[in-house]
Amino acid sequence: MTILIVCTLISSLSFLGYTAYYFSSLKMKNEFKRFGLEKFGWLVITFQFVGAIGLLLGFLYPPLLTISSFGLSLLMFLGVFIRIKIKDSFWISLPALFYMVLNTYIFWASLHWL
Numbered sequence: 001m002t003i004l005i006v007c008t009l010i011s012s013l014s015f016l017g018y019t020a021y022y023f024s025s026l027k028m029k030n031e032f033k034r035f036g037l038e039k040f041g042w043l044v045i046t047f048q049f050v051g052a053i054g055l056l057l058g059f060l061y062p063p064l065l066t067i068s069s070f071g072l073s074l075l076m077f078l079g080v081f082i083r084i085k086i087k088d089s090f091w092i093s094l095p096a097l098f099y100m101v102l103n104t105y106i107f108w109a110s111l112h113w114l
Helices: 003-024 026-035 038-057 062-085 090-113
Strands: none
Touching: 003 026, 003 038, 003 062, 003 090, 026 038, 038 062, 062 090
16 A cells, blocks of 8 residues: 555545544534634535545546645645634644645645656
8 A cells, every 4th residue: 555545544534534523522513613613614524524535536536636635735724724823732733734734745646646
């Protein structure tokens, strides 16, 4: 298994997990309230779900991997931005930063895979 495949599986399965967690726990919904984005929680989770499915389907249709990883990178960039804006600590911001870097790598690697 190549590193691109491993990274893609980690990202896609994580975002699918976040989607399930959003609908099964109030903690995620409360996080969106804390960010001042409670009206956008459902939209963000939808983008995460679509991105995760797009990453998996990208194994069959590589341009979809590129598009999905770019979208998730952008989404996580905005997540890092929001966390900086509300003055979250580095450790609390680390997951968003990690997934931003991970999906940026997937995006970059997918450009060379096409």
